[in-house]
Amino acid sequence: xxxxxxxxxxxxxxxxxxxxxxxxxxxxxxxxxxxxxxxxxxxxxxxxxxxxxxxxxxxxxxxxxxxxxxxxxxxxxxxxxxxxxxxxxxxxxxxxxxxxxxxxxxxxxxxxxxxxxxxxxxxxxxxxxxxxxxxxxxxxxxxxxxxxxxxxxxxxxxxxxxxxxxxxxxxxxxxxxxxxxxxxxxxxxxxxxxxxxxxxxxxxxxxxxxxxxxxxxxxxxxxxxxxxxxxxxxxxxxxxxxxxxxxxxxxxxxxxxxxxxxxxxxxxxxxxxxxxxxxxxxxxxxxxxxxxxxxxxxxxxxxxxxxxxxxxxxxxxxxxxxxxxxxxxxxxxxxxxxxx
DNA sequence: AATATCCGCAACCGCTCCGAC
DNA sequence: CGTCGGAGCGGTTGCGGATAT
Numbered sequence: 001x002x003x004x005x006x007x008x009x010x011x012x013x014x015x016x017x018x019x020x021x022x023x024x025x026x027x028x029x030x031x032x033x034x035x036x037x038x039x040x041x042x043x044x045x046x047x048x049x050x051x052x053x054x055x056x057x058x059x060x061x062x063x064x065x066x067x068x069x070x071x072x073x074x075x076x077x078x079x080x081x082x083x084x085x086x087x088x089x090x091x092x093x094x095x096x097x098x099x100x101x102x103x104x105x106x107x108x109x110x111x112x113x114x115x116x117x118x119x120x121x122x123x124x125x126x127x128x129x130x131x132x133x134x135x136x137x138x139x140x141x142x143x144x145x146x147x148x149x150x151x152x153x154x155x156x157x158x159x160x161x162x163x164x165x166x167x168x169x170x171x172x173x174x175x176x177x178x179x180x181x182x183x184x185x186x187x188x189x190x191x192x193x194x195x196x197x198x199x200x201x202x203x204x205x206x207x208x209x210x211x212x213x214x215x216x217x218x219x220x221x222x223x224x225x226x227x228x229x230x231x232x233x234x235x236x237x238x239x240x241x242x243x244x245x246x247x248x249x250x251x252x253x254x255x256x257x258x259x260x261x262x263x264x265x266x267x268x269x270x271x272x273x274x275x276x277x278x279x280x281x282x283x284x285x286x287x288x289x290x291x292x293x294x295x296x297x298x299x300x301x302x303x304x305x306x307x308x309x310x311x312x313x314x315x316x317x318x319x320x321x322x323x324x325x326x327x328x329x330x331x332x333x334x335x336x337x338x339x340x
Numbered sequence: 341a342a343t344a345t346c347c348g349c350a351a352c353c354g355c356t357c358c359g360a361c
Numbered sequence: 362c363g364t365c366g367g368a369g370c371g372g373t374t375g376c377g378g379a380t381a382t
Contacts, residue, residue, distance in 0.1 A: 014351080014352075015350095015351075015352095015375095015376085016350075016351080016376080016377095017350090017351090035367095035368095036367075037367075037368075038366085038367065049352090050367090051352090051353095051367095051368085051369095052351075052352075054367095054368075054369085055350090055351065055352080056350090056351085058369090059350075059351085060350075060351095087371070087372090088370085088371085089370075089371065090369075090370060090371085101369090101370070101371080102349085102350075102351085102371095103349090105371070105372085106348070106349055106350085107348095107349095109348090109372095110347070110348055110349080111348090
């Protein structure tokens, strides 16, 4: 038995809103504020579904909304965060003042997705399409026929979008072909010229895991933080080889979803330095000991996950272990108001 | 100039989440 | 602890303007 509809769909107006209806919503909110949207149509004198009223307000009428075009900085931030957390539009929008989840979602679907595809970047995985193809081909445990079918499908999609070169040719801004890049992606970055610079292992990993990487990797662990916004190369690479060459079960997406990564983004979409993070944490009321502990914890997070997974811990085991350790270490940060 | 096609965006739909009871 | 209902989220649809033929 399903839930009854929130309103009588046959008796409410649908479709585009008139200025008069907008004025009624605005007047109602000005007098009563938002909340209990199911009562709004009746109280405001509207023949609309309450849900529709809420949508109209949140997506269009809210006074704090920006109605101008997205800036390049906002574009970069959306791409970065989408690469990290996927299509969680409300989360992305919450970090872009004046933008709604609907705005961000529409902008992604109409502009950014196509832009990435033209750049040869798979908008779902944010990897070079050549790498996606390579990954598909190397999936173990899948019968060859299935893989072949998947490859055929992907090839068709890519050809339709002019993303798959008909022959090996140098990619823009590099002397190496896409195929060569794929083959070397374990150790070299794959680059093409782009007005964007997306968060990658190169500019995230050294920042977040400077302590961990210094002890686990002899590769370059520059702590230079690259500011987004300037024209730079779009660098994609497989982090596994650099960070955990000894462990093949590590999944970079797990890290991207971790709060360690989220902490490295501030609302403007710029990567924060350790000093900035410290200052922010301090200004938020954390004491020095707490800040140091957080930084140490953040830096050690990747190494911890790699170790645990190499030791045969399941993903869930790792989360539970981590939860216990964090609760023991920072009881003051894990009060009811802490989002975790 | 008329028609077809494309594109962007507002709005809708169905579902999940979460607090109140 | 289960149910109810409001709020919110993400995917999808469809309208209207812009552009191509």
